[in-house]
Amino acid sequence: xxxxxxxxxxxxxxxxxxxxxxxxxxxxxxxxxxxxxxxxxxxxxxxxxxxxxxxxxxxxxxxxxxxxxxxxxxxxxxxxxxxxxxxxxxxxxxxxxxxxxxxxxxxxxxxxxxxxxxxxxxxxxxxxxxxxxxxxxxxxxxxxxxxxxxxxxxxxxxxxxxxxxxxxxxxxxxxxxxxxxxxxxxxxxxxxxxxxxxxxxxxxxxxxxxxxxxxxxxx
Amino acid sequence: xxxxxxxxxxxxxxxxxxxxxxxxxxxxxxxxxxxxxxxxxxxxxxxxxxxxxxxxxxxxxxxxxxxxxxxxxxxxxxxxxxxxxxxxxxxxxxxxxxxxxxxxxxxxxxxxxxxxxxxxxxxxxxxxxxxxxxxxxxxxxxxxxxxxxxxxxxxxxxxxxxxxxxxxxxxxxxxxxxxxxxxxxxxxxxxxxxxxxxxxxxxxxxxxxxxxxxxxxxxxxxxxxxxxxxxxxxxxxxxxxxxxxxxxxxxxxxxxxxxxxxxxxxxxxxxxxxxxxxxxxxxxxxx
Numbered sequence: 032x033x034x035x036x037x038x039x040x041x042x043x044x045x046x047x048x049x050x051x052x053x054x055x056x057x058x059x060x061x062x063x064x065x066x067x068x069x070x071x072x073x074x075x076x077x078x079x080x081x082x083x084x085x086x087x088x089x090x091x092x093x094x095x096x097x098x099x100x101x102x103x104x105x106x107x108x109x110x111x112x113x114x115x116x117x118x119x120x121x122x123x124x125x126x127x128x129x130x131x132x133x134x135x136x137x138x139x140x141x142x143x144x145x146x147x148x149x150x151x152x153x154x155x156x157x158x159x160x161x162x163x164x165x166x167x168x169x170x171x172x173x174x175x176x177x178x179x180x181x182x183x184x185x186x187x188x189x190x191x192x193x194x195x196x197x198x199x200x201x202x203x204x205x206x207x208x209x210x211x212x213x214x215x216x217x218x219x220x221x222x223x224x225x226x227x228x229x230x231x232x233x234x235x236x237x238x239x240x241x242x243x244x245x246x247x248x249x250x
Numbered sequence: 251x252x253x254x255x256x257x258x259x260x261x262x263x264x265x266x267x268x269x270x271x272x273x274x275x276x277x278x279x280x281x282x283x284x285x286x287x288x289x290x291x292x293x294x295x296x297x298x299x300x301x302x303x304x305x306x307x308x309x310x311x312x313x314x315x316x317x318x319x320x321x322x323x324x325x326x327x328x329x330x331x332x333x334x335x336x337x338x339x340x341x342x343x344x345x346x347x348x349x350x351x352x353x354x355x356x357x358x359x360x361x362x363x364x365x366x367x368x369x370x371x372x373x374x375x376x377x378x379x380x381x382x383x384x385x386x387x388x389x390x391x392x393x394x395x396x397x398x399x400x401x402x403x404x405x406x407x408x409x410x411x412x413x414x415x416x417x418x419x420x421x422x423x424x425x426x427x428x429x430x431x432x433x434x435x436x437x438x439x440x441x442x443x444x445x446x447x448x449x450x451x452x453x454x455x456x457x458x459x460x461x462x463x464x465x466x467x468x469x470x471x472x473x474x475x476x477x478x479x480x481x482x483x484x485x486x487x488x489x490x491x492x493x494x495x496x497x498x499x500x501x502x503x504x505x506x507x508x509x510x511x512x513x514x515x516x517x518x519x520x521x522x523x524x525x526x527x528x529x530x531x532x533x534x535x536x537x
Contacts, residue, residue: 052450064398067391075387123353123409144350152315160515164269165262168522172530182523189516192484194283194509208288211468220469 257529282506294478311352323505384408
């Protein structure tokens with residue numbers, strides 16, 4: 032029963048996920064609307080709470096057992112609690128019952144987001160350019176015909192998309208666009224078809240109960 | 251260590267330093283560059299430009315702080331365009347993270363326009379000209395639900411107002427009242443709009459995406475599923491160019507200003523690859 036019930040539920044709800052796309056009958060559409068707009072939203076809300084609870088649980092355990100870099104878990108927990116209180120009671124831009132300003136120093140959730148998270152996130156991502164440059168220098172070698180073609184195409188696109196490309200030759204931006212429009216799309220479309228067919232086969236196997244590894248445990 | 255060895259083993263700190271210099275200096279002394287507008291951006295611009303007055307535009311902000319510098323100029327440009335043309339705008343996100351950035355972009359553009367407006371009809375008014383719907387969980391659930399009823403999915407807006415009391419939402423029931431959706435994303439969300447909103451409800455979809463993910467989106471543009479496509483800083487700069495030349499909007503061109511940095515960075519990376527390959531070939535020939 033522990034395995035049969037989830038399988039039956041999956042077959043029913045998986046089926047109802049597909050049917051509304053093919054059957055426009057009002058009854059099917061109404062069931063679909065109920066499942067999406069009522070049932071799934073509630074499930075998502077629970078999943079959110081479960082996810083946050085799980086996150087806290089992992090980090091509390093890490094502190095308890097002095098796991099690797101456990102000190103950082105304190106930062107997460109303190110930030111989590113402080114931001115939750117400010118967000119829940121301070122309102123979006125400091126319009127809630129909780130005061131979110133001391134003199135000229137605002138600390139409402141939007142300010143915290145713009146002044147802390149945005150610079151931190153941007154900084155982390157900006158580092159990527161440096162790693163990419165270093166990795167390209169070390170690893171991007173014209174070892175074979177395919178690698179040489181890739182390298183040449185990359186040069187054309189990297190120069191062609193910039194204003195500099197247009198200054199070198201009016202044909203360069205068009206050629207870079209052609210690379211993006213044709214060879215890239217041809218390869219990418221093949222990959223998309225492959226992934227789509229693979230996903231379809233896997234989903235059918237799961238819905239029909241052939242693939243059961245998602246249930247966990249040993250067959 | 252001989253010269254050839256040095257060519258293939260440049261210290262990474264030197265690479266980082268050179269790259270930092272070529273990126274930072276043009277940013278300190280910005281000069282927006284004129285760009286040639288390519289078809290994908292022009293098509294998106296035209297699609298926004300020709301939205302009928304009784305229809306709305308949905309702008310889906312789906313970028314996070316990591317990709318803000320690259321995608322935000324597109325968001326600002328599309329907002330400026332829509333408000334200049336007095337197109338009704340709905341703003342929403344399918345994830346929580348972009349909400350703060352969407353609010354920031356909205357505040358900026360609405361502030362700019364209202365600072366120049368002289369009367370109420372000239373101004374951009376919340377609830378009448380635009381609505382910030384905010385976020386709902388389950389990213390494809392709102393996409394499908396909005397096809398039936400937008401106010402049913404977003405019962406309250408980002409600020410907690412009941413959406414069915416807002417003037418704009420009384421006119422905009424579902425996708426039948428929306429002409430175009432522009433998804434500004436760092437993930438593959440624009441593809442989900444095609445899969446769920448376009449296939450099922452016939453909604454036109456345009457996209458603004460990061461350069462690194464452009465390859466995933468070109469097939470959808472080429473097949474016509476995307477009405478138009480903006481890619482990376484260049485895409486944003488092209489849209490800014492169109493705003494300047496066709497609508498006489500001369501605000502700060504954030505994307506255009508970064509093109510010098512990107513040009514020097516690309517040239518540096520190309521030079522590094524060439525140096526690495528020269529060293530590699532000489533070494534291989536010696537062996």
